[in-house]
Amino acid sequence: MSISTGTTAARRSLPIEPDAGTRRLNTAKALQEAIASQMEQDDSVFVMGEDVAAYGGIFSSTTGLLETFGPQRVIDTPISESAFIGLGIGAAVEGMRPIVELMFADFFGVCMDQIYNHMAKIHYESGGNVRVPMVLMTAVGGGYSDGAQHSQTLWGTFAHLPGMKVVVPSNPYDAKGLMTAAIQSDDPVVYMFHKGVMGLAWMAKNKRSIGAVPEEDYVVPIGKAKVVREGTDVSIVTLSLSVHHSLDVAEKLAGEGISVEVLDLRSLVPLDREAVIATAAKTGRVIVVDEDYQSFGLSGEIAATITEHDPAPLLHFSRVCVPDVPIPYARELEYAVLPTAARIEAAVRTAVTA
Amino acid sequence: MSISTGTTAARRSLPIEPDAGTRRLNTAKALQEAIASQMEQDDSVFVMGEDVAAYGGIFSSTTGLLETFGPQRVIDTPISESAFIGLGIGAAVEGMRPIVELMFADFFGVCMDQIYNHMAKIHYESGGNVRVPMVLMTAVGGGYSDGAQHSQTLWGTFAHLPGMKVVVPSNPYDAKGLMTAAIQSDDPVVYMFHKGVMGLAWMAKNKRSIGAVPEEDYVVPIGKAKVVREGTDVSIVTLSLSVHHSLDVAEKLAGEGISVEVLDLRSLVPLDREAVIATAAKTGRVIVVDEDYQSFGLSGEIAATITEHDPAPLLHFSRVCVPDVPIPYARELEYAVLPTAARIEAAVRTAVTA
């Protein structure tokens, strides 16, 4: 057990959200690049999980790393999530900086004790004497008929439990910057990437899954949301793949004179409450678009954040979430419960007339 | 796999929230009585968990049942929560009605997959063809220095995930009626009892942990909240042990002319949204008192429920919860983060002057 401070200094010197430049990558590549760069600079960083080596990660989060860094640093595991996530924790406690992949967030139930009772609590229970500088990386989200056990986002579940930071990039630029920040953080960080924003060759591609990414190292600060589109009539507070659906709707409705602001939260823990309050104050009409289950999650937290600050400016609040139902398999059913552009558009129309 | 319908008929004929009468029991006894009565009437009901037999449940949820029903129906298990909760699921699928105890809710992380991906989803995934009439009973809450892994309430985590009902009694009467309803439900029900309301001989006793309980069988309907004190100035929306702290504060402040309404939610899933909206409309000032972690949980859901219905009547919203910190061990620290009467009182005073 030792406290590694080396990278803290490194982090301080990295640019914060620099200009994006012109080089275009998809989200998966941006993510891989962040990991590779940190592995190059810091021997204590390693990657571990199911099918992260030769396969390169089921959702391409680790493609190419085995070839560059070899099997000592890019390590396939047995299907023993409690053991290998716990192994990551123990290694982190001894000063290493593991990046551990949980293949689907849906599998959290087999290893949540390690995550929330150990990874997230050791620093506190130790009175600050022991640090767990670990990244838990996991794929989330549905939309391709993978059924009730492989389509969930579940970020509300992670964000509810204290002691771990939770980041959720929606695009290549943020994916690289947040991963760099996550690896360099001395706190445990849960990094949740939506399969639908990775730009995978074998899945329907969102047009914004490819974007400009600086070659250099940089960080997107954990805990900072971003207004990705300015607007005046209604605010959409959202994250991950839903950012893109929201932007599509905003673009479409702009033609009709409806001005939609879109806030990409990017981090859930810490939550950028100032940004939430600011957009609510600006438009007075807030819609939360969230691919997680509706109740007892993110959408409620946004309502509470606004109203505990001041309920007065809030003229409208509504949510476009998964309506508390297991994600159905059949396409027709699944798209009936996902926060689709059609549902978002309908919500915006209701909001502006309310 | 078979669908048991017998008890559905039985349930229909049971009284709903009858007069309490004069017989007084503590919450633990009321709970045991509900289980015993259902076991007597239905051979398919059995109890299983760690230390539920000779020990009678670490928090006395099963005291005396072994003596009455024997080791075939009151069954100690190895420390294998995934296996024995899954066993309960499989038995329920075959028509039995298991009551399975997870000793502390804090341990959910070792078996959550069985709970949320199986117990809660099988009915849906089967298109209604397979039922899981099972009760998962678990102890929650802190206040006696049991540390970060034995003091949590975590009901927000369970309530967030679809397919399981979640009930949280605060007193003996509701404990019996909700347990009877839970056993008779054809849906999986998570029954979360706070150690501090059980009336245990070895723990600080809340004065309302003993109360009037009918001898007969009856149900408290799952999904119905209750106004446990009427008031006009401010509404406290709460549950479990915090109901009692809230009532204490309400009684005290009544002397100063501050009229506090207290809503005991009793169920989280389904949530009695009408009752929440009604109390918010009545007083305009809402405080959520919740022993669970503050963010991404119950308190947010209350804010969203009110504001998505209509933000206009809401003049004040605040929360008295555990402020996103692992529950500390030392008494001084633990009571600084728990929703104590002092914190509730301060919140009420702020609310009425806001």
Add this chain to the structure above:
Amino acid sequence: MMTMESTETAAGLDTKQRQDLFRQMVLIRTFEEAILREYHADKSPGFDIGKGLIPGEMHLSAGQEPVAAGLCAHLTRDDALTATHRPHHLAIAKGMDLRSLAGEIFGRESGLGHGRGGHMHLFDPATHFSCSGIVAEGFPAALGQAFAFQRAGTGNVAAAVAGEGAANAGPFHESLNLAALWKLPVIFVIEDNDWGISVARAASTSVPSNAVRAAGYGMPGIRVEGNDVEAVHAAAGEAVSLARAGGGPSLIEIHTLRLWGHFEGDAQGYRTELADVPGRDPIPAYERRLRDAGVLTDADVSDAEAAARTRVEDAVDHAKAAPVPNPDEALKYVFVEGAQS
């Protein structure tokens, strides 16, 4: 732990039984080939996993037919079976209605779960069949079914099947201990197909055979080599008899073959032995063996294939003709009673 060699196993099987095993395997393969065809029919250009009449992950069981056929020959519809993300062979051998199975795979209202479940979530009260997409988390359900049978005194048993990858997950251990402790009538079956997605067995498992692990629970353990349906039949027969007689659980590991990718779309670049996989197909091998033994003729083979094709294409046609679920009913079946919160 014992090891059973394929040469010793024909004993006791009559011609009808051997033909039935063959027919069962042909039926399964025919079904999987039809799903393979339909799955890929409309995903191009550029394979898109979410597109087509059958969307989503698809884990087919080709090559593992000996496990299903050999095991399920000993089970009645009233026995239980829990399977994994790769369940079709077992569902079929257990007797699941092919139309309901195909309907669910196509996501139709006619499916077992009215399209809510999908191919990894098949729940069939008629055959007490269930499966789980979470590795190793199917084991515990079998304990509960066996517990219910034990209490009811029906003599029924529950089989719990999972891959060799699953045998390194916690629920495997917890379930074997609990089943042995309470002498539950469970047959644990490990399908060792050498791979857990891209991870070779040697990179996941610290011992060469999971059968040795049985001793750690005080139950019989056997490894069946050769992907041989008759050897499976023999081993399963003993385990089922033991369980039915109140003798408690057993563990059987079967060395089998994943003939295709982990899921459809898997390029299998990691798979070192890919070249000799087709040569290890158990169905032609069994066909040759039965022909050599003189118990299978050309006519038997064509009849088995034709009968299978008829049933499978009927099921596929039926699924394609069935209505898709009504999106307005997406929330139906969350709870038995009342709406969700």
Add this chain to the structure above:
Amino acid sequence: MMTMESTETAAGLDTKQRQDLFRQMVLIRTFEEAILREYHADKSPGFDIGKGLIPGEMHLSAGQEPVAAGLCAHLTRDDALTATHRPHHLAIAKGMDLRSLAGEIFGRESGLGHGRGGHMHLFDPATHFSCSGIVAEGFPAALGQAFAFQRAGTGNVAAAVAGEGAANAGPFHESLNLAALWKLPVIFVIEDNDWGISVARAASTSVPSNAVRAAGYGMPGIRVEGNDVEAVHAAAGEAVSLARAGGGPSLIEIHTLRLWGHFEGDAQGYRTELADVPGRDPIPAYERRLRDAGVLTDADVSDAEAAARTRVEDAVDHAKAAPVPNPDEALKYVFVEGAQS
């Protein structure tokens, strides 16, 4: 699996070592007796678990000193050890500062975790000690520490200790497989005290010895009978040497004794063998044995006891005199960087 009888084990231990083992056990017992005294001092009338200078659940280790003394004799401060809800004996034998330990138990700012952790959550960077209140979930951390040692090539090892109840939980299995697979320098130690709270070993475990389970992972397994510190010392010595030499993990099960209740306040009504528990106390037994062997005198015993008392009472006094944590700092240490959300 082997079984080691206590009579064969003295070999190789010199007088100093045997006296040290005795002194270590006396120190632990003295500490636990002091905590027992302080814990109950102010909880009456009517035992209230939340009251008093030491509140909360209290799991004391009296009777299990041979495990801690015998194992930790082979470990340096740079080796790692993970323990359970019952951690004091191991913390002390591993060399944890007694004042920091007592401070944490009393919930003081001077405690290891500044009062945030409590007696089930001891994290000590100086001795690489940690524990967990969740049964069996302490095992995996040891793998990670061993992994870090292995990568750094330090030759250090990690010991993972838990009760026989924990050996039926999933992480036991996952951890043993992974440690064996990667030849991690881990020593798994099961403290079999016959009980998991009120559940007897025979009601939780399908085999009479967890040592037999080692074969399922391809690692050495040994059961040590007799709660004999020298037998523990011998078994642990072999396992530690093997691990240090790169030979991978071992499993040791030690039959020990829970001298008191599961936690303080436990009336132990379920405990059938309660009457003969005091007679099985390992410390008087070891004292007699060393006296009989002529390597322990009256003076040695009083000296051991006096030295222990001095150190323990100093730690207790120090804890009682230390300030309680500042409630305004309850949120301190959630994160290293920045406030929580």
